Amino acid sequence: MSELKRTPLFDEHLAAGAKIVPFAGYEMPVQYTSLMDEHRAVREAAGLFDVSHMGQFHFRGPQAAAFLDHLTPSRVSAVPVGRAVYTALTTETGCFVDDILAYHVGEEHFLVVVNAANKKKDFAWIASHRAHFAIEFDDASDRGALIAIQGPKARRIVARIAEGFDGLAVKYYRVVAGKIAGHQAIASRTGYTGEMGYEIFVAAESAPAVWKALLAAGAEDGIQPAGLGARDSLRLEAALPLYGNDIDETTSVLEAGLEFTIDWDKSDFIGMDVLRHERETGSARRRVGFEIAGRGIARQGHRLFDGERDLGPVGSGSWSPTLKKAIGMGYLPLEYNLPGKTLEVEVRGRRLPAVVTPMPFYRRPKAKKKGA
Amino acid sequence: MRMPRSEDCQYTKDHEWIHRDGENAVVGITDFAQKELGDIVYVDLGETDRAIDAGEEIGTIESVKAVAEVYAPVSGEIIELNEALADAPDLLNSDPLGEGWLMKIKLGDAVSLDDLMSFEAYQRFLEEEGH
Numbered sequence: 077m078s079e080l081k082r083t084p085l086f087d088e089h090l091a092a093g094a095k096i097v098p099f100a101g102y103e104m105p106v107q108y109t110s111l112m113d114e115h116r117a118v119r120e121a122a123g124l125f126d127v128s129h130m131g132q133f134h135f136r137g138p139q140a141a142a143f144l145d146h147l148t149p150s151r152v153s154a155v156p157v158g159r160a161v162y163t164a165l166t167t168e169t170g171c172f173v174d175d176i177l178a179y180h181v182g183e184e185h186f187l188v189v190v191n192a193a194n195k196k197k198d199f200a201w202i203a204s205h206r207a208h209f210a211i212e213f214d215d216a217s218d219r220g221a222l223i224a225i226q227g228p229k230a231r232r233i234v235a236r237i238a239e240g241f242d243g244l245a246v247k248y249y250r251v252v253a254g255k256i257a258g259h260q261a262i263a264s265r266t267g268y269t270g271e272m273g274y275e276i277f278v279a280a281e282s283a284p285a286v287w288k289a290l291l292a293a294g295a296e297d298g299i300q301p302a303g304l305g306a307r308d309s310l311r312l313e314a315a316l317p318l319y320g321n322d323i324d325e326t327t328s329v330l331e332a333g334l335e336f337t338i339d340w341d342k343s344d345f346i347g348m349d350v351l352r353h354e355r356e357t358g359s360a361r362r363r364v365g366f367e368i369a370g371r372g373i374a375r376q377g378h379r380l381f382d383g384e385r386d387l388g389p390v391g392s393g394s395w396s397p398t399l400k401k402a403i404g405m406g407y408l409p410l411e412y413n414l415p416g417k418t419l420e421v422e423v424r425g426r427r428l429p430a431v432v433t434p435m436p437f438y439r440r441p442k443a444k445k446k447g448a
Numbered sequence: 449m450r451m452p453r454s455e456d457c458q459y460t461k462d463h464e465w466i467h468r469d470g471e472n473a474v475v476g477i478t479d480f481a482q483k484e485l486g487d488i489v490y491v492d493l494g495e496t497d498r499a500i501d502a503g504e505e506i507g508t509i510e511s512v513k514a515v516a517e518v519y520a521p522v523s524g525e526i527i528e529l530n531e532a533l534a535d536a537p538d539l540l541n542s543d544p545l546g547e548g549w550l551m552k553i554k555l556g557d558a559v560s561l562d563d564l565m566s567f568e569a570y571q572r573f574l575e576e577e578g579h
Binding site for chain 2: 106107110111112305309371372373375394395397424
């Protein structure tokens with residue numbers, strides 16, 4: 077087995093007493109104090125995540141946008157500078173090589189963030205499709221750090237130590253450049269928790285200082301460092317798919333319920349014909365959310381049943397700290413995509429009753445208008 | 449329940465503690481075990497008044513992230529389960545050696561706890577396991 081890598085923030089995690097686990101080739105913090113505490117901090121105040129393990133690819137050149145238009149179902153070329161788009165690297169069958177975020181950070185320059193576990197695969201996939209495109213493509217994963225600050229207090233905390241950002245009150249999926257605690261940074265209003273927040277790109281050598289500055293700036297608001305454990309329970313409550321659990325090379329973009337990433341007016345992208353056909357004939361199954369009606373927790377790989385009919389595996393399943401019940405997602409035949417429909421999950425030889433539930437399981441309260 | 453001292457308990461390799469009081473004993477999980485599991489949300493130990501054999505799987509403890517089996521540290525009969533855990537499973541996290549106890553066992557005839565680890569031996573066991 078190859079040596080595990082460390083992010084530029086590894087020493088910060090150790091100093092904070094984090095429990096470290098191997099994840100996607102990295103030694104990563106899974107929790108600092110308790111998953112529940114960290115989860116609650118993000119929902120009620122703010123949490124700080126090290127997501128530097130994720131891959132960062134740069135696409136530069138006159139055809140960078142056209143190339144991303146070919147690789148993804150989205151019209152990346154229509155995304156103006158200063159905005160980001162969530163989309164997929166699609167297979168020839170309209171499934172997922174990966175799900176990605178593409179940030180239009182400058183003229184003819186996109187920064188694409190990919191899943192840590194898929195870095196090598198994505199790099200090879202992209203390289204094998206670039207033949208006719210005039211682009212420069214490089215993997216900057218080891219040079220850059222990525223810090224996510226998420227939660228209702230995130231904006232005010234960042235504002236205390238930010239300078240030069242053209243208004244941090246940016247809208248969802250905007251990307252702005254400036255300085256945080258004196259370090260060059262790119263901040264985007266994106267995240268993986270269902271809360272308001274930013275993902276902040278800094279150089280690897282700036283990461284520890286920025287991390288410490290954000291924790292200090294947020295101390296009075298109750299900011300906490302949050303690990304992979306809370307990240308997973310937060311994203312599940314928000315019904316955001318996790319690659320390898322909820323989407324992969326066998327689940328189509330339509331089955332996954334991510335049709336919003338597809339621009340049907342495009343004339344070309346990998347997997348387009350298969351997805352068009354699926355759209356016309358209808359998907360056989362759909363990513364559906366459920367909750368357990370009783371005691372017990374469904375987890376990845378447990379089977380979903382309707383009587384004797386095996387409906388398929390649970391993709392993601394966990395306890396929801398916010399809703400205080402067990403929730404999960406899996407692919408079910410279309411007739412089960414109906415809130416209230418009852419199912420069963422087999423957990424260690426026992427059948428637990430489950431009910432199909434609308435997604436997301438959790439939606440953050442709308443921010444109060446000033447003066448309201 | 450009176451809280452036993454760590455030094456007065458015996459320990460298993462499955463990270464359970466047992467504290468003998470005459471012919472009965474109280475069983476729980478160690479502080480190490482609760483830390484490994486993280487936030488506990490369900491404790492399922494089945495029914496009371498049943499015979500158990502040493503090493504037998506007698507229930508499960510489920511945290512947000514994981515599930516762990518509970519094994520009988522000795523043979524005997526479960527005479528009481530900690531009912532407080534049904535509504536407050538987090539007692540296992542906050543007070544594993546006190547309010548978070550799991551069950552009381554009536555020890556079978558000739559049951560000895562001598563094969564289990566002392567507190568010192570358990571500390572050495574944790575170190576040897578690399579914790």
